[in-house]
Amino acid sequence: MNLPTFVVARHRHLKWPALDPLENTLMILCGVSIAGFTTSVFVDVLTRTLDFPILWLQLATTGFFGWGVFTGMAVATRRMDHLNLVEITKHMSGPRRTAIEIINRLVILVVAISMLVFGIQNFINDLGSYRAPSLIPLATYTACVPIAGALIVLFCLEQIINGWRHGFEGPEDSDDFAGIIK
Amino acid sequence: MSHGQIILLMTALFLGFGYMGVPVAFALMAGVLVACALTPISMQSMIGQMFHGIDSEILLAVPFFLLVGELMTSADVTNRMIRLAQAMVGHLRGGLAQVVTIFSMFFAGISGSSTADVAVLSRTVAVEMTREGYDRAFTAALIACASTMANLIPPSIMAVVYGATGNVSIGGLFLAGIVPGLVVGIGLMIYSHFFGPTGLLKPRASLCEFYLSARGAVLPLMIPVIIMGGILTGWFTPTEAGMVASVYIILVLVPLLARGHIPKLPRDFVYTGLLYAIPLALVAAASAFGWMLAYLRGPDIVAGWIEIFAGHEGRLIMLFLVLLFIVLGDFMDAVPAIIIFMPIIIKLNELGDINPLHMGVVLITTLVFGLITPPYGLSLLVASKFVGVGFPKAMYASLPIYVVFFVAIGFTVLFPDVVLYLPKFFLPESVGCFKSPTGAGYICPH
Numbered sequence: 232m233n234l235p236t237f238v239v240a241r242h243r244h245l246k247w248p249a250l251d252p253l254e255n256t257l258m259i260l261c262g263v264s265i266a267g268f269t270t271s272v273f274v275d276v277l278t279r280t281l282d283f284p285i286l287w288l289q290l291a292t293t294g295f296f297g298w299g300v301f302t303g304m305a306v307a308t309r310r311m312d313h314l315n316l317v318e319i320t321k322h323m324s325g326p327r328r329t330a331i332e333i334i335n336r337l338v339i340l341v342v343a344i345s346m347l348v349f350g351i352q353n354f355i356n357d358l359g360s361y362r363a364p365s366l367i368p369l370a371t372y373t374a375c376v377p378i379a380g381a382l383i384v385l386f387c388l389e390q391i392i393n394g395w396r397h398g399f400e401g402p403e404d405s406d407d408f409a410g411i412i413k
Numbered sequence: 414m415s416h417g418q419i420i421l422l423m424t425a426l427f428l429g430f431g432y433m434g435v436p437v438a439f440a441l442m443a444g445v446l447v448a449c450a451l452t453p454i455s456m457q458s459m460i461g462q463m464f465h466g467i468d469s470e471i472l473l474a475v476p477f478f479l480l481v482g483e484l485m486t487s488a489d490v491t492n493r494m495i496r497l498a499q500a501m502v503g504h505l506r507g508g509l510a511q512v513v514t515i516f517s518m519f520f521a522g523i524s525g526s527s528t529a530d531v532a533v534l535s536r537t538v539a540v541e542m543t544r545e546g547y548d549r550a551f552t553a554a555l556i557a558c559a560s561t562m563a564n565l566i567p568p569s570i571m572a573v574v575y576g577a578t579g580n581v582s583i584g585g586l587f588l589a590g591i592v593p594g595l596v597v598g599i600g601l602m603i604y605s606h607f608f609g610p611t612g613l614l615k616p617r618a619s620l621c622e623f624y625l626s627a628r629g630a631v632l633p634l635m636i637p638v639i640i641m642g643g644i645l646t647g648w649f650t651p652t653e654a655g656m657v658a659s660v661y662i663i664l665v666l667v668p669l670l671a672r673g674h675i676p677k678l679p680r681d682f683v684y685t686g687l688l689y690a691i692p693l694a695l696v697a698a699a700s701a702f703g704w705m706l707a708y709l710r711g712p713d714i715v716a717g718w719i720e721i722f723a724g725h726e727g728r729l730i731m732l733f734l735v736l737l738f739i740v741l742g743d744f745m746d747a748v749p750a751i752i753i754f755m756p757i758i759i760k761l762n763e764l765g766d767i768n769p770l771h772m773g774v775v776l777i778t779t780l781v782f783g784l785i786t787p788p789y790g791l792s793l794l795v796a797s798k799f800v801g802v803g804f805p806k807a808m809y810a811s812l813p814i815y816v817v818f819f820v821a822i823g824f825t826v827l828f829p830d831v832v833l834y835l836p837k838f839f840l841p842e843s844v845g846c847f848k849s850p851t852g853a854g855y856i857c858p859h
Contacts, residue, residue, distance in 0.1 A: 237683055261686025262679060265476055272473065272656040276649070293468060296476075300467050300697065303690020304438070313436030314691060314746055317788060320434045335435045342442040349460040373464050 239310045241403045245393045246309070250385070257306035257382070264299025268292045287365040294372055301375040305382035308339065309389070321404045332399040333391055340387045346380030353377075414451055416709040423448040423705065428744075437749060441698040448705050459701045466700025466752075467693050470652060471577040475525075476689035477655025478568045481636065482524030483685045484662045484678075488671040490633050491533045494519045497630040500618040502602075507612050509542045510555055510605035517559035518598050519630075521566035522637030523658075525573070527784055527792045530560035535799030545613045549802040554785075554811035555609070557796040558818075559601055561781040564747070565594035568640055571747050571777045573651060574696065578703075578755045581769045583651045584644045585836040585843025589774040592832045593825045597781075600817030608813065632666055645839050692748050699749035703756060712760035720764060727765035731772065731826055734761060735779050742783020746791070750780060768858070770836060770844050771829045778825045782818040785811050 237258035238251045268291075275288040307313050320331050354377060357370035414422070423444035430440035442463070449456045485491055495516050502511035513534055520530050534556045542552045564571045567587030576583035618626070636658050643649035649657060667674050706712070723729035741750045758776065762769050784792040787808050797807035825832050836843045837857065846857035 237680075258683050258687065261690060262683030263686075265480065265686040265689065266679075266682050268473065269477070269480070269656055269659055272477075272653060273660055276653050276656070289470070292473065293470065296473055297464065297468060299476075299686055300690050300693040301464075303687050304694035304697075307687060307691055307694070308436075310687075312687065312691060313438060314695060315434060315436055316428075316431035316440070316745060317434065319432065331433060335430075335433055338430050338435045338443050339439045342439045342446065345442070345446055345456055346460055346463070349455075349457040352457050353461045353464075372468070373461070376460060376464050 239312075242311055242401055244397045244401055245390045245399070247389055247393070250309070250389060253382075254306055254309050257302055257309075261299055261303050261306065264295045264302065267295035268299070271295065287367075290362055290365055290367055294367075297372050298375045301379035305379040305386070308343075308383045309386040320399070324400055328399055329394065332394055336387050336391050336394075340384060340391075343380045343383035343387060347377045347384060348380075350374075350377030350380050416711075417714055419448050419451050420706065420709050420711050420714065422451075423702070427702070431745070437746060438694045438698040441695075441702045441749060441753075445698075445701045445705050448709070452705075452708070454705065454708060459705065462701040462704050463697040466697045466704075469577055471573065471583065471650075472693065472696065474568070474573045474583070474650075474652040474655045475570050475693065476685065477652065477659055478525035478570055478573070479529075479689050480659045480681075480685045481568075481655065481662060482526040482529030482563075483681050483688065484659065484667070485520075485523060485633065485636075486529050486533050487677065487681050488662070488667050488674040490662075490666055490670050491516075491520065492537065493626075493629045493670070494633055495537055496626045497634075500623045500626040504615050504617040505606065506614070507605045507609040508615055509538055509545060509547065509612050510551075510609045511602055513538055513542075513555050514559050514598055514601045514605065517562050518566060518594070519634065521562040521564075521594060522568075522640075523633065524563055525568045525570035527560040527563045527781075528795055530563045531556055531792055531796045531799065534560070535796060539800050542612075543800075547610050547612060548810070549800050550797075550806040550810035551610060553796040553800040553802050553807040554793070554814060555601065555605065556800065557785045557790070557792040557807070558811060558814045559598075560792045560796070561784050561818075562594045562597055564781045564784070565590040565597060565778065567591065567637075568651065568655065569777065570692070571751065571780060572773070574748050575751050575755075575773050575777060576651075578700070578752050579759065579769060579773065581773050582836070582840060582843030585770045585840050586773050586777070587641065587644065587651070588835040588839055588843075589770055589832055590777060591835055593774065593778040593821045596821040596824050597817060600820055601814070604814055604817055632670060636661065692746075695746060695749050696752060699752035702749070703753045706753060707756040712756040715757045716760045716764055719761060723765070725765055727767045728826065730761050730765035731767060731775055734758070734772070735775065735822060735826065738776055738779040739782060739786075742780045742789075743786045744789055746789070747777075747780040747783060750783075751776070768829065768833070768844060771833060774832055775822070775825050778818075778822050782815075782822065785818075786815075 236255055238254050271288050271292040278285050354370050354374050357373045358368055360369040426447055427440050427444040430443050445459050449459055498512045498515040502515050505511050517530055539552050569590055572586035576586050640654045640658050643654040719733050723733055762772055793807055797804045833844050841855040846855040849856050
């Protein structure tokens with residue numbers, strides 16, 4: 232059975248086809264997260280209305296939500312869907328474009344490495360903290376930060392290497408807001 | 414380095430990297446990490462703050478209101494509301510321009526996303542407007558301006574973020590946003606009537622046509638009733654109201670009105686999953702930035718500057734903040750602007766004895782103006798792209814319409830009693846009223 236593909240067709244020259252399944256999986260996980268917390272909030276309201284509140288549902292809700300945000304943050308890096316103040320590099324070309332694009336990705340890389348390294352430290356600390364009332368370790372929530380950091384590092388390196396080899400210019404440069412998300 | 418110098422450095426890094434093309438969330442974090450290196454604050458705690466910034470149940474309302482917009486747009490249920498708008502105002506001078514405004518008011522009551530509003534109108538009414546000879550630049554400008562109402566008329570994503578970070582009643586902000594939303598809507602209708610293109614003059618819809626289009630739009634128009642009705646009666650929190658509206662669309666609207674769309678629902682969830690993550694990643698980074706700003710006593714520094722000019726005069730302080738947020742809205746997204754400046758806003762509310770709800774609605778009205786001003790006018794950028802006209806042309810066409818927004822902002826600042834009438838009536842606690850010890854009614858601050 233063929234799974235639907237959510238891999239965006241833009242910026243192909245900056246992507247390794249080998250990572251497409253990862254992008255697809257992360258997109259599906261984004262959908263799972265929102266479907267998950269829609270369901271958990273729905274069941275939470277329903278059970279509270281029926282006077283049978285299930286307390287751990289609120290923990291499940293915030294878990295789906297937090298993981299969804301950081302998974303989305305990672306996959307948006309590969310798809311280049313993040314919000315920018317301006318996209319001046321689109322109007323550049325040649326070595327100047329390459330230099331600025333690489334500097335930009337190095338900034339992202341530094342932040343992502345910080346998310347990975349310090350996120351792991353937070354994860355280890357949070358193994359000893361628990362969330363009431365179900366006493367789920369806080370680490371199960373905060374693990375999303377270093378994982379997102381690792382994924383962003385991977386996608387950043389992919390773009391830097393491919394951009395260095397093939398240049399950052401692409402057909403979508405002339406197309407501002409080529410497809411917000413889709 | 415002094416605290417003031419560190420604040421300037423982290424702000425310069427954020428803006429510098431941002432204008433080089435680094436995504437906003439990462440540019441913010443880059444500034445925060447450099448500030449960490451210059452202060453005793455550990456980077457570990459700031460990375461932890463990213464998670465804690467979004468670890469709030471109230472913020473869950475954001476994805477739900479985005480989901481509502483996405484489902485309504487992709488299932489094409491919105492066509493029924495467009496038909497109703499056409500039956501109501503299609504016969505007026507500049508009929509389709511009026512339809513844009515009326516539809517945006519309807520849609521604003523359903524979705525909190527201006528971008529979703531632009532997408533719907535650009536795919537539908539804009540095509541008809543071009544066919545009828547409306548100037549494309551005017552079409553893009555009007556659609557972008559009308560879409561701003563999505564963030565004023567409830568539910569509003571900006572109100573959710575403002576309420577969650579500023580500890581202000583979201584229900585109160587929703588209600589307070591109605592008046593400036595209507596001022597913008599009425600202003601756009603007046604502008605289109607007197608200064609917009611004439612378009613094709615059509616006969617007034619018969620009573621029967623009006624009835625049929627109203628009947629067709631009843632089910633989608635139940636959504637604002639569910640959302641605001643649920644919040645005002647105390648049945649739902651804003652988050653739960655968003656969820657109920659989403660479930661209503663999935664279980665009632667789509668099966669009844671767009672059955673063919675059912676197989677595509679998983680796709681809507683996937684895209685909304687990404688759509689909500691992007692602004693919330695900004696929230697995560699901006700909350701770390703705001704935390705660092707508060708640690709460096711940024712609010713005291715800025716409040717000190719404003720105090721020099723405005724003293725403790727509430728309205729003058731508000732005017733300073735409006736000017737600041739007009740400039741900010743030109744250069745950055747509303748969500749990080751709200752979160753980063755929230756500690757400063759809270760400090761200034763105390764300084765000028767300003768009602769936090771009034772300040773909230775004034776700043777949200779100011780920030781929606783930023784959606785249509787260059788260089789970061791997101792709604793105008795998207796509208797010009799979808800309608801197929803250059804951004805400079807669309808911006809030029811939108812310049813005269815700015816007057817409508819100046820009037821809306823001025824009205825919101827100068828007439829707090831009118832703006833806060835609805836929250837005071839329905840949710841008195843949201844404006845600082847408290848129950849009278851005698852049990853009869855509420856005692857409200859002046």
